[in-house]
Amino acid sequence: MKKTRRFLILLLLVYIGLWFALSGTGAGRVSLQLAAQKNSAFLARLFVGLGANPGVKGEDGMTPLHFAAYLGADQVIPVLIEKGAAVNARDNEGRTALHLAAYAGHVPAVTALMDRRADPEVRENQGKMTALHLAVVQKHPQAVRALLEKGANPNSREKNGYTPLFIAEHEELADIIVVLEEHGAG
Structure with missing residues (x-):
């Protein structure tokens, strides 16, 4: 009402x-x-x-x-x-x-x-991060999966050369690491 x-x-x-x-x-x-x-x-x-x-x-x-x-x-x-x-x-x-x-x-x-x-490969100005990088940094495994299933590059690099997998490993995000590896991150 x-x-x-x-x-x-x-x-x-x-x-x-x-x-x-x-x-x-x-x-x-x-x-x-x-x-x-x-x-x-x-x-x-x-x-x-x-x-x-x-x-x-x-x-x-x-x-x-x-x-x-x-x-x-x-x-x-x-x-x-x-x-x-x-x-x-x-x-x-x-x-x-x-x-x-x-x-x-x-x-x-x-x-x-x-x-x-x-x-999905557009990069923001400051860290040159893609949407996938941001989903990883913010710890959103389902958003990571959705981006990857729709064609985001699991091996893209931000301005310091870090891949989404590197960030996930550094932050010990086991669920995101699994999703990234399932989609060819290396």
């Missing part, structure tokens, strides 16, 4: 003046972030239909797709990409939505992005 009431209030706000979030430089970033918070494909379609730009970047370079990936909004991700969000757009730190989904360990979001041609 409480969720239904909140949802109805949200819809009421749309009809009585949420237009501010759809105008100006933000061009809907706020409204699409709200759709991601609710993991609502319906709201994402509604806001894009009202003029929200799914590819708009904030000052940090993040798009609504970055936000959806970090939150694990796997129902919103396909809508944003279908409506024009660039799946491999990079924020100011060089991270893609896939980096953020892997970092947060959101397997359905990782899968949704990889199914829509997210490039």
Whole structure:
């Protein structure tokens, strides 16, 4: 009941003046972030239909797709990409939505992005890490498995030459070591 009431209030706000979030430089970033918070494909379609730009970047370079990936909004991700969000757009730190989904360990979001041609070999700016490196560092074995099953390179190296397997061994992450070795890490 409480969720239904909140949802109805949200819809009421749309009809009585949420237009501010759809105008100006933000061009809907706020409204699409709200759709991601609710993991609502319906709201994402509604806001894009009202003029929200799914590819708009904030000052940090993040798009609504970055936000959806970090939150694990796997129902919103396909809508944003279908409506024009660039799946491999990079924020100011060089991270893609896939980096953020892997970092947060959101397997359905990782899968949704990889199914829509997210490039698992893109490297962020600071450590030159791939999404797979980040999933290992953050100790998310299921995200590691999802990335590998969708084609991530188990032997990619970050700026210091470390592979995901090296990191997993150094951190003594037995479950991740097994997954990496099952997928050809050496």
